[in-house]
Amino acid sequence: MTAMAGKAPAPAERRRRDWAPAGMVGVAMVATGAVLALLAVVFWLSFVEGTPGDPALVYTLDHYRAMFFDSFTYRVLWNTVLFSAMALSVALALAVPIAWLIERTDFPGKPLILTLMTTALLIPGFAVSLGWVFLLHPKIGLVNHWLMAVFGLSEAPLDVGNIFAMGAIEGMNLTPLAFIMTAAALRAMDPALEEAAATSGARPWQTAWRVTLPVLWPALLAAAIYVATIGFAAFDVPAILGLSRRIFTFSTYVFWVLTPSEGAPEYGSVACLSVLMTAIAALMSWAYRRAQRQAPKYAVVTGKGYRPRIARLGRAKLPAILGVALYFVVAQLLPLLMLCWAALLPYLQPPSAAALAAVSLNNFRNLPQALLWRAGTNTAILMAVVPTITLFASVAISWVVLRTRIRFRGVFDFLAFLPLAIPAIVFSVAALLIALFVLRSIVPIYGTLWILILVYVVARLSYGTRMTNGALIQIHTELEESARVCGASTGGVLRRVLLPLLMPSLVYAWIWIALLTYRELSLPVVISTSGNLPFSYLVWGFVQDSAYGQAAAASLIMLALMLPILLLYWLVARRAGIVALR
Amino acid sequence: MMFRLAALVCLSSAFAIGAAQAATVPMTPELAKVVKAAEAEGTISLRSTNTVFAGPEGAKFAQDAINKTFGTHLTVAWTPGPAYGPLAAILYQEKLAGQKSSTDVYTTTAVQMTPYLDKDLFRVVDWAKLMPSRINPDMVEAEGRALRFQTVLPGILYNRKAAPWVSSIETTADLLKPELKGKFYTTPFLAGFDVLLANDVWGVPKTEDFVRRLSPQLAGLAGCEATDRIASGEIPALVVDCSGGAVNRLKYRGKGILANHVIRDMAQKREDYLAIPVNAPHPNAAILYTLYVMTHEGQERMVYDLFGDDLYDFPDSHIHREADALAAKGIKFIDVTFDWWRAHPGLDKANAALAKLVRQR
Numbered sequence: 008m009t010a011m012a013g014k015a016p017a018p019a020e021r022r023r024r025d026w027a028p029a030g031m032v033g034v035a036m037v038a039t040g041a042v043l044a045l046l047a048v049v050f051w052l053s054f055v056e057g058t059p060g061d062p063a064l065v066y067t068l069d070h071y072r073a074m075f076f077d078s079f080t081y082r083v084l085w086n087t088v089l090f091s092a093m094a095l096s097v098a099l100a101l102a103v104p105i106a107w108l109i110e111r112t113d114f115p116g117k118p119l120i121l122t123l124m125t126t127a128l129l130i131p132g133f134a135v136s137l138g139w140v141f142l143l144h145p146k147i148g149l150v151n152h153w154l155m156a157v158f159g160l161s162e163a164p165l166d167v168g169n170i171f172a173m174g175a176i177e178g179m180n181l182t183p184l185a186f187i188m189t190a191a192a193l194r195a196m197d198p199a200l201e202e203a204a205a206t207s208g209a210r211p212w213q214t215a216w217r218v219t220l221p222v223l224w225p226a227l228l229a230a231a232i233y234v235a236t237i238g239f240a241a242f243d244v245p246a247i248l249g250l251s252r253r254i255f256t257f258s259t260y261v262f263w264v265l266t267p268s269e270g271a272p273e274y275g276s277v278a279c280l281s282v283l284m285t286a287i288a289a290l291m292s293w294a295y296r297r298a299q300r301q302a303p304k305y306a307v308v309t310g311k312g313y314r315p316r317i318a319r320l321g322r323a324k325l326p327a328i329l330g331v332a333l334y335f336v337v338a339q340l341l342p343l344l345m346l347c348w349a350a351l352l353p354y355l356q357p358p359s360a361a362a363l364a365a366v367s368l369n370n371f372r373n374l375p376q377a378l379l380w381r382a383g384t385n386t387a388i389l390m391a392v393v394p395t396i397t398l399f400a401s402v403a404i405s406w407v408v409l410r411t412r413i414r415f416r417g418v419f420d421f422l423a424f425l426p427l428a429i430p431a432i433v434f435s436v437a438a439l440l441i442a443l444f445v446l447r448s449i450v451p452i453y454g455t456l457w458i459l460i461l462v463y464v465v466a467r468l469s470y471g472t473r474m475t476n477g478a479l480i481q482i483h484t485e486l487e488e489s490a491r492v493c494g495a496s497t498g499g500v501l502r503r504v505l506l507p508l509l510m511p512s513l514v515y516a517w518i519w520i521a522l523l524t525y526r527e528l529s530l531p532v533v534i535s536t537s538g539n540l541p542f543s544y545l546v547w548g549f550v551q552d553s554a555y556g557q558a559a560a561a562s563l564i565m566l567a568l569m570l571p572i573l574l575l576y577w578l579v580a581r582r583a584g585i586v587a588l589r
Numbered sequence: 590m591m592f593r594l595a596a597l598v599c600l601s602s603a604f605a606i607g608a609a610q611a612a613t614v615p616m617t618p619e620l621a622k623v624v625k626a627a628e629a630e631g632t633i634s635l636r637s638t639n640t641v642f643a644g645p646e647g648a649k650f651a652q653d654a655i656n657k658t659f660g661t662h663l664t665v666a667w668t669p670g671p672a673y674g675p676l677a678a679i680l681y682q683e684k685l686a687g688q689k690s691s692t693d694v695y696t697t698t699a700v701q702m703t704p705y706l707d708k709d710l711f712r713v714v715d716w717a718k719l720m721p722s723r724i725n726p727d728m729v730e731a732e733g734r735a736l737r738f739q740t741v742l743p744g745i746l747y748n749r750k751a752a753p754w755v756s757s758i759e760t761t762a763d764l765l766k767p768e769l770k771g772k773f774y775t776t777p778f779l780a781g782f783d784v785l786l787a788n789d790v791w792g793v794p795k796t797e798d799f800v801r802r803l804s805p806q807l808a809g810l811a812g813c814e815a816t817d818r819i820a821s822g823e824i825p826a827l828v829v830d831c832s833g834g835a836v837n838r839l840k841y842r843g844k845g846i847l848a849n850h851v852i853r854d855m856a857q858k859r860e861d862y863l864a865i866p867v868n869a870p871h872p873n874a875a876i877l878y879t880l881y882v883m884t885h886e887g888q889e890r891m892v893y894d895l896f897g898d899d900l901y902d903f904p905d906s907h908i909h910r911e912a913d914a915l916a917a918k919g920i921k922f923i924d925v926t927f928d929w930w931r932a933h934p935g936l937d938k939a940n941a942a943l944a945k946l947v948r949q950r
Binding site for chain 1: 634636638639640644645646649666667668669670671672674675677678679681682683685686687688691704708751774777778807808809810811812814815816817818820821822823824840841941945947948949
């Protein structure tokens with residue numbers, strides 16, 4: 008068993024069997040087995056015509072023929088690639104500098120920045136998208152009206168109804184996600200190399216370009232792959248800004264196919280697209296795996312003691328503060344104001360005297376309180392359980408992949424990454440079918456929170472493993488080797504060496520998965536019933552039916568409840584010394 | 590035998606006393622049995638999008654009204670769910686798996702329900718016998734599986750201020766005028782255009798030719814839920830809205846912001862139905878819910894005030910007056926019922942193929 012870890016047991020340990028490696032492999036197998044089961048159902052769906060479960064179901068290749076011979080498929084994919092690339096560029100361009108400022112400089116107000124960054128995920132995407140419509144739409148955009156009046160223009164100069172503007176907006180939405188993924192790596196990085204570069208006379212930008220960025224490469228690659236793939240699946244911005252201009256991306260196309268006005272949802276077509284996306288994701292996973300093979304080069308957490316070097320910003324402090332503030336105003340304050348505005352109105356309208364006269368608290372009063380409470384409780388349970396299980400499984404998978412020599416260990420990482428490529432709603436259908444037709448007589452989870460937990464954990468495994476992979480790559484094996492020489496078992500090494508060193512990344516990942524769980528829209532669509540209704544689906548229901556006021560009111564209530572919890576979370580994390588908030 | 594008869598009389602009397610408080614529903618022996626069984630079930634579970642059943646507000650109203658009308662103590666619990674089509678697929682999968690259905694009452698149109706009629710998904714109920722004073726056999730369709738409860742008139746849903754030109758639209762040909770290019774939107778699934786595809790209306794070639802010429806005229810696409818965006822002026826007009834904006838237009842009723850305009854050559858009355866899944870956990874309570882919807886009070890205070898439009902079959906209904914006023918102007922409606930839909934097979938697939946034309950810019 009210990010051979011899997013590639014090391015001989017220390018003499019003191021020989022009498023005890025070391026069960027930890029088997030346990031870790033077992034956890035990795037269960038987690039990736041769940042992924043495999045759901046993927047298998049998606050694959051099966053791509054070959055069938057009709058309602059799953061129906062005895063009259065027929066097997067066909069028509070979905071594949073339709074997909075490959077329809078030029079619209081390629082247009083949708085091209086749009087999605089452009090959208091995703093733009094989103095990725097903007098997200099990384101904003102996130103990496105902010106992460107560096109927070110983790111490696113004396114930038115002030117770090118708990119506030121971390122709280123605001125995490126709060127960003129609590130602002131529903133529809134509010135962000137509608138906010139930009141009200142600002143920049145050619146017909147009703149306030150900024151356009153103002154520019155036309157001031158400069159006497161006959162046409163609106165700005166427009167968000169194009170793929171690049173949509174991508175940029177999505178990029179701003181995804182900045183917090185990229186921030187969290189890169190901040191954790193920056194936090195864990197030994198600054199010895201940077202100090203050596205500085206001692207050798209390198210300028211700060213040279214150090215950043217030649218030392219910091221290359222060392223951060225695995226974490227940046229993980230963030231880039233993850234953010235790009237999230238961009239592929241982004242729904243709110245393409246639905247509100249793109250659909251009205253007939254710009255379809257993958258997510259809006261999938262939604263359109265799965266919610267037809269006539270006939271049954273075309274699960275087969277979407278599953279077929281999902282198989283194509285899985286193939287693309289498999290290529291990305293392969294590229295990522297190749298980068299991982301260089302892992303030892305990026306191990307910067309070594310046995311030598313170190314303290315992260317905090318750079319003094321000096322005169323650059325004010326521009327840095329203004330830059331970060333500008334980001335928060337544009338990317339977060341405006342959507343938040345939009346959310347407040349929508350919550351106070353009976354129906355959505357641009358700011359005007361007439362709109363101000365209609366302002367009231369009716370949307371808050373009219374909220375279904377019992378339902379809100381039930382959904383809020385379910386969401387609280389999901390937010391506690393899903394990240395915990397996900398990270399438990401992620402650590403196990405990363406450890407097996409990066410710290411053992413068992414054959415085919417790469418398959419675990421490969422499988423853990425793939426859920427990212429499958430539209431959440433398709434996963435949801437697959438989970439529904441498994442719960443109804445496979446698990447029903449064994450573990451009846453349909454209609455319970457467990458089915459949501461299962462699907463959420465599987466869907467978040469890709470994110471969890473990117474975070475734990477990145478963090479584990481940075482930890483040099485010499486620390487574990489030292490512990491083993493001192494007689495520690497694998498469990499002891501994990502508990503006393505790896506977990507404390509992984510803790511900053513796990514803390515970031517935990518809160519982030521909790522927030523992603525909070526705002527998950529598509530996964531509950533098919534599997535949520537009265538017994539497991541989550542808060543996000545309640546809000547999404549309001550949005551779907553144009554009840555923006557109630558959706559905004561409910562979101563603000565949750566935001567008000569979550570904000571102090573988030574602040575407390577970061578303060579506790581700082582006190583425990585897990586995150587750098589000096 | 591005598592004992593059973595006496596018990597039935599007592600039971601009927603007991604429920605009649607409760608019902609007498611509302612005095613709107615004559616208590617037949619059949620109805621009394623349903624009321625008793627519903628009381629034992631205790632709950633009505635509803636699952637739908639927010640606008641269907643009027644969401645939580647509709648559930649609260651229904652609970653109070655049903656209990657008052659039938660003298661029961663039922664709880665009406667509503668949960669958000671997917672749209673008509675996806676929900677029907679889930680209900681069917683639940684049935685195949687031997688699971689109780691996740692909703693006691695399913696509301697839909699003939700389009701979404703027809704594929705499941707031969708799959709024994711919905712319960713056959715003798716609706717007319719349960720409430721003969723309000724339900725006539727014509728309202729009962731699909732061999733007793735579906736009960737008509739609401740009629741909608743799809744048309745152009747528009748912002749009166751941003752699209753005043755809509756009132757001048759007489760026929761679909763008017764939409765092709767060059768001056769209207771880029772001034773209106775349609776749905777990604779071409780809602781309402783399916784009726785044109787019928788051979789006894791336009792047929793596929795003519796409809797396809799029209800949609801090809803319509804596509805360049807469009808400013809873009811929007812779902813039927815985009816009512817707020819129409820009200821804000823971002824989307825001036827939606828040609829055509831799924832339901833004449835009946836449900837989504839509710840909060841704008843009487844405010845002079847939005848209006849629905851029926852186009853003469855694609856005028857259609859679309860019927861909405863209530864059905865009860867065979868595996869409903871509370872079938873008798875579901876029947877009571879459905880029966881309440883058909884009462885005069887249910888039509889006025891729940892269907893019209895909360896769902897958007899009432900049922901054309903009732904001569905005193907709002908939609909009856911509206912449709913008759915349009916008919917007096919020479920507009921002829923296609924009544925999209927189960928019989929009509931079944932008489933025109935393949936329209937859903939043809940319409941889906943047609944919708945691809947409007948996706949392209």
